[in-house]
Structure formats: C-alpha cells, structure tokens
Amino acid sequence: GLLAPLLTNDGIPAVHWQTPPPDALLAELAPMLADPAAFYAPPDPLPAIKRSHKVPGPEGVEYWLKFPSKGGETAWAKVYEPEEPTDRLPTAILCHGLCVEQELWGTTAGVPHALIRQGVRVIAPEAPWHGRRMLPGRYGGEPLIATAPRGGPDLFRAALSEIATLTGWARGQGSHIVAIGGTSLGALTTQVAATQARNWPAALRPDFLLLVTTSGSLRQVAVDSELGETFGLGGALKDAGWTDETLQALSPLTDPVGEPVMPPGRIVMVLGREDSVTAFDEGRALAERWKVPPENLYIRDQGHFSAAVGIIHDDAPVQQLYDMMMKAG
Template identity: 45%
Template sequence: MTLLDRLLKGSLCSALARPWFDRLALGALGRWYFPASRQWAAANAAGGELDRFLAAFDGAHAASPHAVEAALGTVDAALDRRRTAEKAWRDALFETSRPRRATLLDIESERLAAADAHNRLRRLFFSTRLDPEPAMIGWQTPSPGEIAALFGPARTDPAGFYRLPGTLPEPEVSPAIVRNGERRYWLRFPSPSGRLGDAVTARVSEPDDARDPPTLLWGHGLCMETEHWTLLSDGVSALTRLGFRVVAPEAPWHGRRTPRGSYGGERFVATMPLGPIDALSGAALEWAALIAWARAASRGAVAVGGISLGALTAQLVAAKAQYWPAGLRPDAMLLAGHCASLWDAEARGDLGRLWGSRASLVAAGWSEETVAPYLVLTDPVETPVMPGERIVSLLGRRDTVTPVASGRAQLDRWAVPEENRFLRERGHFSLALGLMRDLAPFERLAEITVRSPSKRPRIPAC
C-alpha cells in the first residue's frame, strides 16, 4: 500500500476531503492522469511495439525511444497477467463447477491485484516526452448529420426510445465470497442495448444475514473503475452495514467493458454527443434488468443512486421508468455530485473545459442549439417516478464539475424536502473522497426505503 493509499483510506481522509483537494485533484488530472491514461491506453494496444504506439499519436516522436520501449514492455507483461487473472476469475465464477470458497477468495484477490498493478502503470507515462504532445482524449466527434441519421426520430419519441425489449435478460449469479459479515457475488448478463451489445457485470454486496434487504443500485463516476483499483474496491462496505444490498454495475466503456486502445470512460467523452446517448440509454436498460432481478431476489424496496456519472444514470432511470411497467420503477433515489443536465457539466463544468470537449464539438459543427434537441435522450426531462420526499441529495457547495446551482435548481423542481438535502462545504472530488465517511444521506435513504412498499415486476411486452 502506497503512502497515498494510506492517506485516502485512513483517518486522515476526512482532513483531505476539503476544497483545497479539489484544486489539487483537477490540476493533477489535467497535468498527469489524463495525458498518461491516453498513452497507457495506446500502450495496451501496441503489443510492446514502439511503432504501433507512436502510430496512435499520428506518428509522434519520442524524445527517449528506449525509455518508451521499456515502458511498453512493462505494460504488456502487466496486461498479460491481468488478462490471465480475469479469465481465471470468469471461469471460476461463471464457467465451471463451483470451487471452494477459499479458492474463490484467492482468485478474486489475484484478479484485483493484477488489475490494480496494471492500472498503476500509468505512472510510467507521467514524464514521457512525445512531440507533438498528445491530447488527453482520442477525439472521434461525430457530425450533427451522423447523429441525426441515428437518433433523429427519437428526439420526439423518448417513450419509444426507452421502450424495454420484450424480455429482459436474466442475470447469471456467481457463487458468493463471505468475509467480515458481508456476502459478495457478481451478476452477469448481456446488455439489452443493441447499440452496446456487450456483457454487463455487476458486483453485489450485502449483509451476510440479510433477509429481504432494501436494494441500492449504485453507479460509479466517470473514469472511476471501482472494481479494478484496490483503493476503491471496498467503498460500499459502510452501506452494507446500514443493511443495504448494494448492486454496483460497471458502466458502459469502463472496467471489463473498456474498448481496446481506450481507457475507462474515454469513449463517453471522445464521441460526444454519441457517447452519452449510447452509454446513458444503454445503462438505463441495464438497470431495468437489475431492478427486475432485485424485485425477484428480495421483498425489500429498490432505490437507485450514484455519484457524478452514476447520478446522471440514476436520475435518467427515475425519469424514463415512467415508460416501464410499475414493477420496474424504483422506489427511492440518492444522488451525489449531480446536476440537472449533462450539458451543464459539459458546457459549464471544469472537466469539460479541461478536456477541451466543447472546442471539439464546435469544430465538428455542434452548438448549444444543435445539441439541445438530443438532451431529451440524456437528461431527466420527465418527472421522476418517485415523489420528492423519496429523493435524497448530497451536493458540494463548491462543486464546479457538476455545477451545484444546476443540482439545487433540480431539487427545487422536484420538491425535495429540506431534510433530504445534504449540502457540504466541498467540491466535486472532495465530496467523492469523503462519500463513504459521510453516511447521513445514506441513513436518510435507509429510513425511506424501510417505509417503501415492494413492487413485483411484470415482464414488459414489446
């Protein structure tokens, strides 16, 4: 465990979760993390070959080719270890007869260790000198004409766009690992989205003695691959101690779903506005399948929630679920670090400015006016299916990534009562850092979900 790990997981975490951390984090993301991630992603697709790596940057030149070649070899070896560990994990949990519990724990420990070690190799590219300097994002911005050809009719028919398939996929359920009073297992199923067409994995964490617990579907933030960093892997344990069954799906293009040559979450940004439409609409259908599973697995209430991108997903589900059968509509919602519209974060938030995504959109022919008709596909323009008193919010007063004014106005429109609003003197990143040590919003959600009736699902017709 590094010094940073000790600080972020230890008692000093609360001291770090202050507004000064947001300034530090944003600077580090722009100067080191995102540029290094872009090169690390290219290294993953290069097979250890310098020419293939440089070709990803339009033939850029390396100031120190031998150092880059050494880094590529290290990344390739770590990637091979990660793939081997992931295959062993997949075989043990879903493909073969059930191994012993101790074996499962060893297999999961190696999977996480291999993923974490591979992810940390971004550090090899912190000081890489390429000429010209590569962008943080591998831009593939589509034109307005391309998006109109794909989604033009959907702009006036969100109900049809969010219609569920005739049969929702039923998740496979892995054997469980029981440790420290918590049962942990995984769900796997094909994405109902024809646009995505891949497999969804969701980790389930619940109290070992749970009987019909309330379920919380919890979405992670953009570029936050919580199942693949040791530092982030145990974040929901505090919630299981409150009695929740926490279902944490991997978002499109993150973790196991990351396209070759990209880093987690990059495609969401690189292909705006196509990426957000595909990812958010696809995730909404995936969450519908998870709600159906949760209804069948427990008589407890089902809540949706998340932070940042996860909050955008949860609020979209809460809005579009009005087009779904009653049993697939969530009972409650908890949003952290949220805003009313994806465009508020993209056009007015600090990460959008850091990436230069608006400039990329403008260069491809987009404007606020041409984007606006598509926001009905990515934003919760409908009223949520649950009343305001069953919505809980956690916002940072200094959040400039998902602008706090947008989130507060959203709560006003939804008539969320003051006792369900938690406002902290933090920014976006310090809010996330202190999330699982600030349990008051989750305790409030627990009170709400205990009162919420269960709704059994009806499988929708086409």
C-alpha cells in the same frame, strides 16, 4: 486529482476524438428524440442473469452478475449482501462516476459501505466502457468523451436497460424496496432512469433515488465545466460544428425531463457549493424543480470530488436514505 494524468503535456492526446457532425447525428437520432420512452424501453423479456459463486467479503458475501446488455456486450455488476439475507432484503443499485474503476476503490468507504454494513444488498454495476467493459486501447469511460455528444445517449441507453434488468432481478430475489442512485456520471445516469421509469412495468420502477453531485444539464457538464475543459471537449464539439442550441436539442435523451417515478420525499441529493464539474446551480435547480424536501437535500461547502468522498466522514445522506427505505419496507 483523478484527472491529473490528463494534464501532462507529453504529446499524447487525452482523447481519441470521434466527434460526429451535428446534422448527421441529429438526423439519425430524430426518431429517438421524438419518442424517448421507446429509446429507453427496458428489454422484453428481461435477459437471463448468471451469478458467480459467493465469496466472503468485509461485511458479508460478494458475487458477480452478468447478462447480455442492450448494447450487444456483456453487462457486469458486483453484489454485496449479508451472509444470511432476509426474505425482504432491500436493495440499492449504485452507479459510479466517469473513469472510475470499482475494483481499485473497493467498498471500505463511501455510499456502498454505509449501506452494506447496515444489511442492505448493494448492486454496483460496471458502467459501459468501464472495467471489464473497457474497449481495447482505451481507458475507462473514454468513448463517452471521444464520441460526444453521441456518447451520452449510447451510454444511458445501455445503462438504463441494465438498471431495469437489475431492478427486476432484485424484485425476484424478494426485495420489496429498490433504490437507485450514483455519484457524478452515476447520478446523471440514474436521474434519467428515474424519469424514464415512469414508462416501465411496475416491477422495474425504483422506489428511491440518491443523487450525489449532479446537474440537470449534460450540456453544462460537457461544455461549461472543469471536466470538459480538462478533456478539451468544448473545443472538440465547437470544431465539429456543435453549438449550445444543437447540443440542447439532445436534451430529451440526456437530461432528466419531466417528473421522476418516485415522489419528492423519496429523493436524497448531495450537492457541493464549489462543484466545478456538475454545477451547483444546475443541481439545486433540479432539486427545486423536483421539490426535494429540505431534510433530503444536503448542501456542502465542498467541490465535486470532496462532496462525494466526504460521505466517508459524514454519511448522513446515506443514513437518511436507509431510514426511509426501512420505513417503507
């Protein structure tokens, strides 16, 4: 699988650990935990966005956007759109998973392609610490694990500000309908964005949400999952003094607390019964809490990666999202 290289016993550690002690981190984050809305407030004003030249792609044209990130670096996002976009072209902002390098995957399959080929503008942000944003001497996404549990709030804060910025940009391009969503880490990120967007200006609030393989608890993914076991994250946290209780204290910044900005009928979820990373029971509990209608909840007898890749062969969830976006637009 994608994590197979981390299983080799060649003496090279899978992660350069920088685990913070619980007392110090909880004290530092106390003001943010008391006011998550301020922590996740979008930039004001929104940063100026630079656009690259357009080049032909398999389903239209492609180009890049870049702008200053809240984390102090440059945010990047690749855009796919029809050659002749309409004035009210709907947009989907789709976020990728941990350790995923989008340039290696391309857009020939999966969620992005299923929407691109139907004429939706797709914006694919590069997550903090991935792709062009990878830190020297680190692989894509490593700082999220290495600095856990601090990495979650840090990544989410940067990513949410970028999602808000890209949503505002899409509105400025004429999009009356904007969906956000993602797979795995991308789903964990956008579900927090969906709840925090209740506090954002109307133009920055997404209209639809697509979650592919998700959990309502970041603590579960870190400690009680195959991913956490593979990286040795649970052991690193325990050695640093973290407990379930102290990890749960971070949930106002890491979990989808409260209701999302969009109504239940505008949420589509894909869950795998055999998911050993984002636990199925946690994902289903979130779907129940948010009252996602049965026709929008796709439960498959697959694991974490196969449920996501399975959309290549059965894109019914994406088609459902597309149909709802078209009706709303």
